[in-house]
Amino acid sequence: MADGTTAVREDPLHPEQDRPLPTAATDEPGPAPAGRESDESDPPAGTVPAEAGRPADADGKPADVADPASAGSPAAPGPGRRRLPHRLANSGTIALLTWLVATPVAFVLPSLTDFDPFKVGASLAPTLGAFLLIVGIFAIATRWSGEVVAGVAAGLAAAWTALMLRAALAGTPFGFGGLVGDMSRMSAASTRYTTTWTSNDTLIPNLPAEYPPFFPWLVGRTAVLLDQPAWTLVGDFQVLFMSASVLAAFLMWRRHVNPWIALAISALSLIAWSDPRKAFEVVTLALFVPWALEVFARPVRERMHWLWAGVIGGALVMTYQLWMGFAALGMSALGIIMLRREEQRAAYVRRILLIIAVSFVVSSWYLVPLLWTILTRGNDSISDLFQTTSLNSGLFPFLEFSPIGLLQLVGLVGLVLLWRSTWWAQPLALLILGTYAFRLIGMIRHVLTEHTLFLHYTTRLYTVMFAIAGVLTLAHVTPIVLRRLRIVPPRLTGAALLAVVMAWVGATYTLGWMPEAGNKYTIAAHSEPLPGGGYPRWAPKDEELRRAAFPVREVERAVEQVTGPDPSRPTLSVDDRLWSYLPWPGYLENDRTASSSLVHWDDRFAELRRVADTTDPAAFAAASRETAYGPIDIFVLRQNEGRLMWVRGLSFTPEQFSPEHFTVVEGCPAGSSSRSASRASGGCVGEGPDGGAVRAFASSGRGDLRLVRGVGQ
Numbered sequence: 001m002a003d004g005t006t007a008v009r010e011d012p013l014h015p016e017q018d019r020p021l022p023t024a025a026t027d028e029p030g031p032a033p034a035g036r037e038s039d040e041s042d043p044p045a046g047t048v049p050a051e052a053g054r055p056a057d058a059d060g061k062p063a064d065v066a067d068p069a070s071a072g073s074p075a076a077p078g079p080g081r082r083r084l085p086h087r088l089a090n091s092g093t094i095a096l097l098t099w100l101v102a103t104p105v106a107f108v109l110p111s112l113t114d115f116d117p118f119k120v121g122a123s124l125a126p127t128l129g130a131f132l133l134i135v136g137i138f139a140i141a142t143r144w145s146g147e148v149v150a151g152v153a154a155g156l157a158a159a160w161t162a163l164m165l166r167a168a169l170a171g172t173p174f175g176f177g178g179l180v181g182d183m184s185r186m187s188a189a190s191t192r193y194t195t196t197w198t199s200n201d202t203l204i205p206n207l208p209a210e211y212p213p214f215f216p217w218l219v220g221r222t223a224v225l226l227d228q229p230a231w232t233l234v235g236d237f238q239v240l241f242m243s244a245s246v247l248a249a250f251l252m253w254r255r256h257v258n259p260w261i262a263l264a265i266s267a268l269s270l271i272a273w274s275d276p277r278k279a280f281e282v283v284t285l286a287l288f289v290p291w292a293l294e295v296f297a298r299p300v301r302e303r304m305h306w307l308w309a310g311v312i313g314g315a316l317v318m319t320y321q322l323w324m325g326f327a328a329l330g331m332s333a334l335g336i337i338m339l340r341r342e343e344q345r346a347a348y349v350r351r352i353l354l355i356i357a358v359s360f361v362v363s364s365w366y367l368v369p370l371l372w373t374i375l376t377r378g379n380d381s382i383s384d385l386f387q388t389t390s391l392n393s394g395l396f397p398f399l400e401f402s403p404i405g406l407l408q409l410v411g412l413v414g415l416v417l418l419w420r421s422t423w424w425a426q427p428l429a430l431l432i433l434g435t436y437a438f439r440l441i442g443m444i445r446h447v448l449t450e451h452t453l454f455l456h457y458t459t460r461l462y463t464v465m466f467a468i469a470g471v472l473t474l475a476h477v478t479p480i481v482l483r484r485l486r487i488v489p490p491r492l493t494g495a496a497l498l499a500v501v502m503a504w505v506g507a508t509y510t511l512g513w514m515p516e517a518g519n520k521y522t523i524a525a526h527s528e529p530l531p532g533g534g535y536p537r538w539a540p541k542d543e544e545l546r547r548a549a550f551p552v553r554e555v556e557r558a559v560e561q562v563t564g565p566d567p568s569r570p571t572l573s574v575d576d577r578l579w580s581y582l583p584w585p586g587y588l589e590n591d592r593t594a595s596s597s598l599v600h601w602d603d604r605f606a607e608l609r610r611v612a613d614t615t616d617p618a619a620f621a622a623a624s625r626e627t628a629y630g631p632i633d634i635f636v637l638r639q640n641e642g643r644l645m646w647v648r649g650l651s652f653t654p655e656q657f658s659p660e661h662f663t664v665v666e667g668c669p670a671g672s673s674s675r676s677a678s679r680a681s682g683g684c685v686g687e688g689p690d691g692g693a694v695r696a697f698a699s700s701g702r703g704d705l706r707l708v709r710g711v712g713q
Contacts, residue, residue, distance in 0.1 A: 091151035091259040092251050098155025099247050106163035107239070110170040117170050118526070118538050122516040126164040130506030133160060138499045142492060150259035154250040157267060160506065162243035165276055168514050168522050172536035175235030176513075177277040178524035178547070179580050183234070185594060186216055188579035190230040193220025195583045199366045201596055203579060203586030205568075208369035210379075210596040214318040215241070215280040231580050235525065241279035245286040246270060252290035256299045256424075260498060261475045265468055267505045271404050272397075272467035273460045276513065277521055284320040285464055287312060289431070292327060295355055296334045297427035298341070306351045310358020317363040326458050330434020334427050370598075379597035384452045386593035391443075391452060394459030398466055403504070408466035414473025422476060428469050435462045531581050550575045556582060559634060569633030572608070574646050578636060587632045590647045604629050605648075612650055617658030 116122060137153045169175070177183030189202045189209070193216055201207040219237050223230035249266035250259070257265075266286070274282045291312050294304040303309075316324060324331075335352065342348040360367065373379075398408035415432070418425040435458050442455030482489065515522040515538075526536050529549035539546060555578065559567050570587045571578065579586055588604045589595040607627040614620045625631045635652070637644040643651040 089147050091147040091154070091254055094148050094151025095154040095158070095247060095250055098152050099158045099243070102156055102159035103162050103240075103243055106159045106243075107166055107236070109163060110167040115167055115170040116538050117168050117515050117522070118540070119516065122167075123510050123514045126160075126167050126514075127507050127510045129163060130160055130510070131503055133157075134499050134502050134506070138492075138495055141495045147259060150254075150263060154247065154254075154259070154263050154266065157263065157502065158243045158246035158250070161246050161270070161509075162239050164506075164510050165239040165242055165513065168519075169235050169239070169525055171538040172526045172528075173232040173235070173530075174525040174528045174536070175238045175277070176275075176521045176525055178521075178528035179231070179577050180524055180528075180547075181591075182594070183277055183524075184576050184580050185589075187231040187234050188576065189213070189216035190219035190223065190234055191580060191583050193217045194224050194230050197221070199369050201598065203589060204596075204599060205585045207596075207598055208373050209366065210370060210598055212280075212318050212320050213366055214315070229581070238276050238279040241283045242274065242276050245274070245279070245283040248283055249286035249290070252287060252294075255290075255294075255304070256301055257472070257475070260494075261471065264475075264498060264501060265471050267502055268404070268407065268467050268471060269464050271505055271508055272408070272464045274509075275521075281320045281460070284316050285323055285461065288316055288323040288327075288461075289428075289465055289468060291316070292331055292334075292431060293424065293427050295352065296331055296338055298338060298423060300423055303351075306354040307358060310355045311362055313355055313359030314362020317359060318366045322454065322457060323461055326435045326438050326461050327431050328434065329437045330431040333434060334430045337426075337430070373598055377598065378600075380600050380602060381451070381597040382601060383593050383595065383597065384454055385450055386452070387450070388452075388456060390456040390459075391446065393456070394463065397459065397463045404467060407470035408463070409470075410473050411466040411469030411471075414477070415469050418473065418476065422472075424472055425469070428465055428472075432462045432465050432469075435465075550577045552578060552581045555636060567634070570630060571634040571636060572632050572646065573634075573636035574638045575636065584634070587627075587629070592648075600629075605650075608632075608646075609650065612646075612652055615653070615656065617656055617661055620656045621658075621661040 115125065133156050137149065137156070140149050140152075165176075175183060175187075179187055185202055189211070192200055192202055193213070199208045199213050199217075201209055215237065219233050220230050222237075223233050226233075246266045249269055250262045253262035253265050269286060270282075273285075276282075291309065293299065295309055295313070339345055339348055398405060398412050400408075415425050415429040419429065420426070438453070439455045439458045442453035442458075446452050446455065511517050513519050513522055515526060523540065523545065524547075526539050527546050529535055529547060531552045533549070533553075535546060563569065567584055570585045572587045573579070574590070576590050578584065588608060589599065589601065592601050592605075595601040604627075607629060611620065611623045611627060611632070614623045625633075635644075637646055637652065639645070640651075643653060645651045
């Protein structure tokens, strides 16, 4: 070339990333990248790797195409040109630094602009932001298309994800999903971790968590550090984890493919499946697929060091481990096949064992208490008895007529045709087949026992893997087809195609999650009443879309007048939002299939039924203090037709809370707040005797609030 550098001839899926190229003057190769030892796979000095990623010209020489979708490492600097230090020229480092700088700006920008996410055309703002970033990167790529530009593009793509999701949540302190269902429990778990450093059940003190605790633990401990209520940070961490998922996918895939291809994988995976409510699932899925290939397959570049692979494995376990369970059969088959091909089998086995050991150590604060409790107290798995209409959905995502469905179909074809000719096709296919096998086992078990094994979640895993396979197939096949047809595409064709893909991803994702477009989970974040009264700033105007309030502050004040601040007495509440706001211990989760198997929900419910069936006031007071699983000191119930209701049809009578054993305060005093006369849920605060113990707090979601207090134990 004119500047004395040697052109790179490389397969875009197998770039020798970060390596200075030999120059014509010296004909000597540059040093190997940091952290990578030269081996027999490195090209000898003075040679050039084989081409698969750049079309040839009429003479069979590689065309000089500045195309970021097919370019590998940046060319070495010519005479008089300065080169960035190797680590700074690394696309992963550039992406991380860009993300760290741009994401804080993306977080605060919607609040600075007084952005209303419900107004007509609200989706245009984040979409326009995406388009402007894409145009800017495309303009830069017309001059430079190497590691630095690819890294900047990936970092900005991840930061834009944060911008778009923060715009969707503008004006509300709640996260996606509000405090409904799983998100209520996630907020409650986060609130629980404001009181403890160790793994703990959402409601039951001294009982370890069964659900992976890292996400709520991180929210809770950050809330303590910032002196903020944990529930107000759940949405921020959802946004942060979603943004990090784009970055994580890029950082993992760029180790083995061209960084522009890695960017395409990270963006299209977001479209294949992502749910900001379950941001911790999204980021672990982004990590899991390339991690599994690093651990068990044989990438062209050397495998990740066992220590770092173990750290990532441990992070997966304590954040969301089901992806490992779904793909366990596939990983086992892949490991056996790779072991048979390995020349140094003992080293292969030793590496996997070291990764497992490190993963266990990293996640031991979660696994050890969980396993010990299962061994000593037993467990009663009922959470997979939850029945959903999605049990039979998503079986064949590649048959859907949509852009992502077509990409997945290409991926399926590529996995079959490239089974033996690429390093990634067979491993990915085995992971997908293993996931389908798990789903088949789950279907059989469901027919026999009604336990689902959460089989419907497998769709999320293989949907993303098919999309990844589609990107890898196109990146591998397209240059080969062009070369055989002797077609030299116009300059920047690949860059233009990638820009179109990224623009489509940005527009599609924005329309999917902005409340203006009707996303129910985003609307729920704006429809949840604030604990102190009122609603978020941009709450829907339609009263029917607003959720009825729960008088948590009135409950808190009434109880603390008797117990003092921070009560530590077990509570039974008809509304689980109580625990989203307050770190009080609970007696029983309202939703049977959402309960931990360590709680023994059915046994606790049987005890509660026994207490409710005790009609004598004195016997009732004694029974509620002495259940097999400890006392129930606070009741939060709903009044309906003369009875005090819990869930699942279980109810109490006012007579059970006799004045001989309880002090009862009925009615709402003047000044208590309610949203409307037809759907009132205001609070009442009653006076209790000095030294009296709170025994019950009964409330109505539609009318009066009733406080019941014990006068002596």
